[in-house]
Amino acid sequence: MRLVIIEDIDEIRNGYQEFLSLQPEFESVDAFPSGEDFFDWLAKQSAMPGVVLTDIGLPGISGIDCIQGIKRISESTEVIMLTVYDDSDRIFKSLCAGATGYILKATPLNEIKTSILTIASGHAYMSPSIARKVMTFFGPTKKEETANDLTNKELEIVRGLVDGLSYKLIADKLNISINTVRQHIRNIYKKLQVNSKGEVISKSLKGEIN
Amino acid sequence: MRLVIIEDIDEIRNGYQEFLSLQPEFESVDAFPSGEDFFDWLAKQSAMPGVVLTDIGLPGISGIDCIQGIKRISESTEVIMLTVYDDSDRIFKSLCAGATGYILKATPLNEIKTSILTIASGHAYMSPSIARKVMTFFGPTKKEETANDLTNKELEIVRGLVDGLSYKLIADKLNISINTVRQHIRNIYKKLQVNSKGEVISKSLKGEIN
DNA sequence: GACCCCATCACATCTTCATGCTATTTCACA
């Protein structure tokens, strides 16, 4: 597995390269002080690296620009963002651009190694504080916002419909009569102002329910 | 570290509990067949478990409901979703509710152990296929990837279905016979491996068409 | 020209759904 590091601060870059190139898991470890240097080098290569570890706050081409450039060339190359910041904005932009990992520079070297291997195997990996931010980004979404006034049973029925189940199957699943399912669906239709299964599924998947 | 498993299928639950309770890393491993049983038990406990592993498709209180209940009581308890499905909808809802991990039931036991330990240390952990879905959720939405082989006419029909139109209305809209609409829909069902309008709408809105 | 895919249409049959009406039980709350 071939690894690339892009980091403008000499000490950090050299530290990483020294440590990581000693690891037997990595075939090669190339390091660059800027996105420009990296892409110049890349143009002369025949194969893409497996994982790119890049600083987010690079001078010139930013780390986020790097992700996009890399992803445009090779979808399968994984990108890990390295940063001293843990602000939501950069995290979100990085994820949007296609980064699969996000770790703080304060992270110990052997954990960084672990993160690289994890991500190379297709998993997502984030520093604890980052993971929390990402999760709370979608986070406990205040539901009062869109609040429909569907009851719990009605919501269960909606779930069944979204899963493509027939009245009969929903009835079996919830252990109630098919007539009761009908009754609930009638109420759902009235509350949502629709009159077909399809519309309920649409509304549900568009997030217009709850 | 105290662990809880919530899973309705006896064999799976027992398998997990047997394996995990043999691991020295876990102080205790309690297992329950339903969210109700878990919360009953929890009410009598003095401390929250560190990690809860829960099935997403539980009868009664769903796995997603469990997350919300748990998080309301204790923010620091991590929740891992266990599932046979890898559809975007459930993943997204789980993440919204506060789950930090998401693994498929097909995952080997020792990887499940790894995931628990990873998550206990505050990291996010997801099965490869899940991680990919989450990332591409924000991600650079390339459409060529998922390429179904629906024809243009078939796609027009799908759009009609998603809009909640009946066969008749679709026929009118596209200026073709209702029998033709039927024929197209038959072909769509075969290509998508489904057999109801609802499933087509689901797939379409989940981005699994095109 | 033979072949295949797409689009078009028909008809028959069985299942599922939508909707109108009615009714009982349970449970919270006033």
Added chain:
DNA sequence: TGTGAAATAGCATGAAGATGTGATGGGGTC
């Protein structure tokens, strides 16, 4: 203790959908 909302259930009827079988014509390709 009565009121109301929610969940339960039944029956009936017409509309919509799912599925099998079959057919015609236009565009490509080998």
